Amino acid sequence: MVEVKNLEGLEVERYTTKERIIHWWVGFSFLFLFLSGLGLFSPKFSWILTVLGGKEFVRWLHPIVGIFFMVGIVRMYLSWWRDFKLDSEDRVWLKNIKHYIRGEEEKLPPVGKYNAGQKLYGRVMIYGAVLFLISGIFMWYPLGFPKPIVRIAILVHEMVFIILGPAFIVHVYMSTLAMPGTLRAMITGKVSGLWVLSHHPKWFNEVFKK
Amino acid sequence: MSIVTSEGTVGIVLKNVSASPLPAGEIKKYDRLCILVDVSSCIGCRACEAACRQWHDLNPKVPDEKDPFTGYQTFSDLQANYFTLMKFNEVETEKGVEWFITKYQCMHCEDPGCLKACPYPGAIIQYGNGVVDFDHSKCTGCKYCVSGCPFNVPRYDERCKPWKCNFCLDRVLAGLEPACVKTCPTNALSFGTKEEMLRKAGKIVEELKKRGYKNPVIYDPKGVGGTGYIYVLPYGERIEDYGLPKDPSVSLAITLWKGPLKWIGSLALWGTVAGAILHYIVYGPKKMKKINKEEG
Numbered sequence: 001m002v003e004v005k006n007l008e009g010l011e012v013e014r015y016t017t018k019e020r021i022i023h024w025w026v027g028f029s030f031l032f033l034f035l036s037g038l039g040l041f042s043p044k045f046s047w048i049l050t051v052l053g054g055k056e057f058v059r060w061l062h063p064i065v066g067i068f069f070m071v072g073i074v075r076m077y078l079s080w081w082r083d084f085k086l087d088s089e090d091r092v093w094l095k096n097i098k099h100y101i102r103g104e105e106e107k108l109p110p111v112g113k114y115n116a117g118q119k120l121y122g123r124v125m126i127y128g129a130v131l132f133l134i135s136g137i138f139m140w141y142p143l144g145f146p147k148p149i150v151r152i153a154i155l156v157h158e159m160v161f162i163i164l165g166p167a168f169i170v171h172v173y174m175s176t177l178a179m180p181g182t183l184r185a186m187i188t189g190k191v192s193g194l195w196v197l198s199h200h201p202k203w204f205n206e207v208f209k210k
Numbered sequence: 211m212s213i214v215t216s217e218g219t220v221g222i223v224l225k226n227v228s229a230s231p232l233p234a235g236e237i238k239k240y241d242r243l244c245i246l247v248d249v250s251s252c253i254g255c256r257a258c259e260a261a262c263r264q265w266h267d268l269n270p271k272v273p274d275e276k277d278p279f280t281g282y283q284t285f286s287d288l289q290a291n292y293f294t295l296m297k298f299n300e301v302e303t304e305k306g307v308e309w310f311i312t313k314y315q316c317m318h319c320e321d322p323g324c325l326k327a328c329p330y331p332g333a334i335i336q337y338g339n340g341v342v343d344f345d346h347s348k349c350t351g352c353k354y355c356v357s358g359c360p361f362n363v364p365r366y367d368e369r370c371k372p373w374k375c376n377f378c379l380d381r382v383l384a385g386l387e388p389a390c391v392k393t394c395p396t397n398a399l400s401f402g403t404k405e406e407m408l409r410k411a412g413k414i415v416e417e418l419k420k421r422g423y424k425n426p427v428i429y430d431p432k433g434v435g436g437t438g439y440i441y442v443l444p445y446g447e448r449i450e451d452y453g454l455p456k457d458p459s460v461s462l463a464i465t466l467w468k469g470p471l472k473w474i475g476s477l478a479l480w481g482t483v484a485g486a487i488l489h490y491i492v493y494g495p496k497k498m499k500k501i502n503k504e505e506g
């Protein structure tokens with residue numbers, strides 16, 4: 001155990017440069033897919049297609065960015081899937097998620113590098129992405145497949161959107177407004193020691209045990 | 211393609227516009243236009259195809275030996291620049307081998323699957339007279355209309371825009387009959403209001419019964435709310451042999467994704483945004499631990 005005098009000044013590396021590059025690769029491509037998809041999902045947002053460069057162009061680009069996103073998220077999953085495994089403490093954490101929402105983190109089991117919510121988000125994203133890809137291929141070349149399959153594919157694509165869209169909004173909110181000091185983990189790669197101790201105490205012990 | 215759009219209407223009302231609220235209700239009643247195809251008096255001359263091609267100035271590529279075998283048909287299937295096609299099907303009946311010749315084109319459904327599936331406001335329009343038309347200036351090229359159509363009609367060109375029969379709307383608005391009807395030499399095609407055409411079809415059915423046909427029927431599928439193209443089929447029990455779907459309807463998947471899913475989706479997305487704002491003002495940002503003592 002280190003002697004801690006000034007936790008706030010202590011820099012802890014949370015994400016390597018490689019991890020950050022992959023995160024923003026996936027993040028920005030998802031943002032584009034989210035916005036352009038929203039424009040096609042809801043006629044009330046069809047103006048987004050104009051803003052992004054015109055409806056024909058966006059419709060053409062959406063599946064291409066989709067492939068780009070897919071490559072990124074698979075690469076991301078390969079480096080993080082071990083971290084996303086849920087254990088029994090995570091289940092306790094999820095059951096008592098109300099304390100987390102209220103900001104009473106001390107009432108929850110100590111969290112490692114990721115809390116159960118983050119793990120769940122990571123898993124939902126990769127499962128959703130796979131469903132997006134499969135259904136998306138049918139929608140990309142609808143003339144090459146039987147119509148009933150294409151219709152089901154569109155249905156699946158929209159259902160996945162309804163799950164991943166809100167999850168994405170929560171992710172953005174949690175990592176910026178809801179938790180000061182978090183965003184810089186994905187920009188500089190570093191967080192303060194105090195941040196680690198407050199939100200990820202078990203990881204704190206792992207980092208400083210050496 | 212369309213000569214009138216959802217924005218500029220020239221003396222013609224809108225009944226339904228894709229991905230938009232329903233236009234103003236019909237205070238004035240507009241007759242639904244209809245073309246009746248009397249299969250029993252069609253000789254398969256394909257003059258309707260020629261007239262369609264001429265009026266719309268279509269120039270389809272002449273098939274060569276690499277293309278699929280077409281038999282007596284002009285093409286094996288509809289094309290982006292070929293809006294109506296006579297389908298020749300050889301069928302065995304009690305009279306021996308017969309040709310079932312069916313005119314094949316957009317049916318102008320009362321409840322159009324293409325329009326229902328279309329995600330972009332105004333790209334597909336149904337006019338008060340029942341004609342369904344595409345507005346290419348609003349089309350994204352997503353091909354949802356192809357998936358939505360229960361009759362497999364819209365065809366995409368190489369610039370990713372869909373094409374189909376538009377009921378010769380320009381002719382019709384000028385008081386003329388559609389080109390195919392105008393040219394038909396045996397009066398197998400007739401044009402008028404839906405009511406009139408149904409009456410005429412009924413008479414033809416009676417006529418056919420007198421001639422010994424056991425089960426002649428009028429093809430006006432109810433699953434899509436009836437169609438703007440209706441057929442008299444001499445062999446009513448063999449609808450599919452004519453190349454027509456037996457009981458077409460707009461797929462449940464489309465009804466789901468255009469109905470409840472939109473509601474659930476809006477609720478989920480806006481609910482999440484509202485939830486985040488509420489969380490921020492009720493509980494505020496998460497605080498870090500206050501540490502004054504030494505940790506060990």
